[in-house]
Amino acid sequence: MANQTNSGNERVDLAYRRRKNAEEMRHQMIAFVLMILLTLIAFAAVGYEEFSHWFVVPFILLLAAVQVAFQLYYFMHMSHKGHEFPTMFIYGGVAVMLLLVWAFTTVIWW
Amino acid sequence: MSTIARKKGVGAVLWDYLTTVDHKKIAHLYLISGGFFFLLGGLEALFIRIQLAKPNNDFLVGGLYNEVLTMHGTTMIFLAAMPLIFAFMNAVVPLQIGARDVAFPFLNALGFWMFFFGGLFLNCSWFLGGAPDAGWTSYASLSLDSKAHHGIDFYTLGLQISGFGTLMGGINFLVTIINMRAPGMTFMRMPMFTWATFVTSALILFAFPPLTVGLIFMMMDRLFGGNFFNPAAGGNTIIWEHLFWVFGHPEVYILVLPAFGIFSEIFATFSRKRLFGYSSMVFATVLIAFLGFMVWAHHMFTVGMGPIANAIFAVATMTIAVPTGVKIFNWLFTMWGGSIKFTTPMHYAVAFIPSFVMGGVTGVMLAAAAADYQYHDSYFVVAHFHYVIVGGVVFALLAGTHYWWPKMFGRMLNETLGKMTFWLFFIGFHLTFFIQHFLGLTGMPRRVFTYLPNQGWETGNFVSTVGAFFMAAATIILLINIVVTTAKGEKVPGDAWGDGRTLEWAIASPPPVYNFAQTPLVRGLDAFWLEKMEGKKELTPAEPLGDIHMPNSSFLPFVIAFGLFVAAFGFTYHNDAGWGLPVGILGLLITLGSMFLRSVIDDHGFHIHKEEVLELEKKEANA
16 A cells, blocks of 8 residues: 555645655656667577677676566566565575575586 | 255155255265275275185185275275365365355255265276276286286276366365465465365376376276277387376375364364464475475385486485474374364374374385385385374374264264274274284285285284274274164254364354355464354354345255266277167266256356345254
8 A cells, every 4th residue: 555544535746656656657767678688688698709609698688687587577567565475485485495406506517 | 956954755855965055065965985995995905804814714705805905996086085085075065165165065065976986987897797906006017917707997987087176186186275365364374284185186187197097098998998907019018007106105295284273173173272383384384285296206226227327215204294293293292282172183183193104104114215125015005004194094084074064964973983983993904004014024925815824913803803804994984873863863063163263163063055154254373263263153243134145055966976877888889889889878877968958058047136145054052
């Protein structure tokens, strides 16, 4: 919830909500521009032939991770209050998967 | 739809259960089918013990023994223990948190039918050539070579379907517990069984996907020309073992944490004391779940992972003994100074502590990687995991059956018969499995269908077989008890044991279809006990009495699961017969078609009106 009143009237705290929404929109725009930029950088990194694959692959994976974070936190509102459980379970799942991948790479395929 | 209870014909009752989305009836379904598979798995266990009763026996030879052994393990874990745990979760958790149902009643029904049809499909293998025969772990190096019949395909597809059901159930309980707790019920006021369900559901959420992936790979390899586990074509057979145990070890905790939850309720209720160290119990539960994910490779010490991997997994495994020890001491201190009532559930709870500790101690022995090279694949391991699973999980399920039976069915199971069941089962259990430690230490290998005379194993095996018959007798007495109780058991009030602490005991037994006429206000841990101690008979409502919104029954969950059942047959035989592929596609169409119907049909449920609720509550008060 944007504010802590128990009134159903949408005109309450109008100024506050407008400001809040404007700020929200600014964040969305910044995230959006950054994501476009990151995509362009990724394309450039692949296109530029001087870089070796050993640099490019981890680099664009890193950019991808940042993109996922933007997606989750700004576009899917995970930065807002009330998302503690989804956050916990997402990180839990990521941790389990990383452990698995780490174990597979070190124990099976090393 | 009327909610007034009246005598119904068999057909109407059957239809009611086929279409129900009520968590209490789904609990009955889980209990009945889980109980049926428990009997089936028990029968298979008896066959195994008869075969091993004397050396050179020819009761079950070779391949057939492998099939019975495999199906005993698979049935007991996936089709008996899991659904029985789900039975209690369904019956109790919504009541314990003061909710009217789970978050997704339709999904709940779907989860049950998926489990049911998966289990049915797996057991169809008995009549269609042969059951799976590569052990319940179905290691790829064995199962890919099992080509005499379709047994392994029944395993892969059957477990895949029932695994989806379990995953749905897990997600459902997570959402229910996070969102539907009654006002005032903070996380640290949740009963221990609800906590255990919550943590277990999280484990299911993370542990079942690896199994799903493993089973899909196996299905590809067996039925669609894949080579994931085929070293000759660049695959790796060890990947199955890892995927299986990444699921399989958390699975052990998926089974045992609810068992801990059940015992925590029982200890507190019948010691008539608050659970000792509640917050450390919660912490220990979460910690066990967390550690449970980083120990899977202790099942694979002899695979050749190397000393560093073995050492890491050995140490990680041993740390689990710490939170488990915390729990054991908390239970002991709960009883300490309590006014203990030795009811049947309490018998199981008290017997559970030494039995489970023995399983835990052998667990730490097995966790020592170097020593494990000696124990590996011997009867020592068999003894260990039966001490943990029977001494922990099955004791809990039997205890839970006696403890919550009055809540689920409104009649008290006979205590004398209950105690007879307990003593026979307890003695039989230790008779069967204690001696297996020594059989293992003297070298008897597991999974082998016979042994030669004069190796010093005759007496041990014979004793073990006698013990198995004790457990069978106990189970038969339990069944008699259930029949007698259903026919003429005494009706019980809401607080059936008189010492109920948690919310489920605050409402009628069995609860009305809407559970709580008014959502209760929770003022602390053991909410109902708290009110009773202040001289009140019932909980303070948190809302005015009003119309209650209920979900409509639906036949679609049954049809969705049935479609997958048909599809599984089709794809199992698609390499042998022309009808395979069309039948497989038909099955998928049934499933997808009914999912489509579910999406397009508007179903807003119905309301039970305030007047009807009042009438029902009045009738309940008079009864």
